[in-house]
Amino acid sequence: MYSKDEARLLMGEFWESFGNYTKFYSIKIGEPIKWMLYKTEIKGLELKFELEKKEVRVVLESNSKNEESRFDIFVELDKYRKIINEGFSESLIWMDEYEISPGKIVSRIYKELPEITYHNKDNWPKIFEFMASNMYLLQSNFEVIHDLFKDKFGK
Numbered sequence: 001m002y003s004k005d006e007a008r009l010l011m012g013e014f015w016e017s018f019g020n021y022t023k024f025y026s027i028k029i030g031e032p033i034k035w036m037l038y039k040t041e042i043k044g045l046e047l048k049f050e051l052e053k054k055e056v057r058v059v060l061e062s063n064s065k066n067e068e069s070r071f072d073i074f075v076e077l078d079k080y081r082k083i084i085n086e087g088f089s090e091s092l093i094w095m096d097e098y099e100i101s102p103g104k105i106v107s108r109i110y111k112e113l114p115e116i117t118y119h120n121k122d123n124w125p126k127i128f129e130f131m132a133s134n135m136y137l138l139q140s141n142f143e144v145i146h147d148l149f150k151d152k153f154g155k
Contacts, residue, residue, distance in 0.1 A: 002119070014051075014118050021128040029136070036139050040146070042153045045073055047139055049131055055114045056127050058135040060084070060142060062107040071096065073153055074107035080145045084109060087137050111138070 002010060026033045038046050044064030050057040062073040074096050077084065085091050088111065098108045113130045116123050 010119065011051075014124065017124060018128055018131065022132060025128075025132040025136070033132075033136060035135065036142070040142075040149075042073070042149050044069055045149065045153065047135065047142065049135065050110075051118050053119075054117055055112050056116060056118065056130060057110045057112045058131060058138055059108050059110040060138055061109075067105075069153075070105075070107055073149075076149065076152065077109065080148075083144050084138070084141050086141050088134075092138075109138075 022033055022035075036047050037049075040046060044062055044066075046059075046061050046063065048057075048059040048061055050059055060077070062070045062077070064070040064073065078094070081094070092109050092111050094109050096107050097105050100106055111134050113127065116127060118124065118127055
């Protein structure tokens with residue numbers, strides 16, 4: 001178990017190391033990577049890396065506080081399911097309702113690496129590869145339909 005300070009330091013070290021891995025991954029794929037994440041230009045739609053105690057996820061999340069807006073974005077994403085799933089060996093997980101905390105419901109599309117913890121540094125290479133390769137693919141697929149979403153739901 002880690003103290004709060006130790007956990008914070010470990011998390012900082014994790015993200016710094018992942019940043020370095022991203023530079024390596026950019027060279028590996030032959031193009032620079034700039035993660036879109038919260039900068040989708042669409043209110044209530046974000047790409048996320050998510051680290052939990054026993055799993056890691058890459059996520060495309062519709063999280064508008066307005067339930068109708070959240071659902072409208074998810075329904076529109078579902079129209080492009082084939083494009084968003086393109087290139088993944090297994091279909092992504094699609095959930096129109098996902099509780100991220102008590103009373104906080106979002107819609108999300110994600111891929112998960114289960115039964116792994118970032119607290120063990122020996123797991124970091126596997127986690128970094130999972131995060132970089134899957135977020136790169138998810139973001140690239142989303143970029144294909146980004147302008148359509150920006151026109152329809154833009155900020």
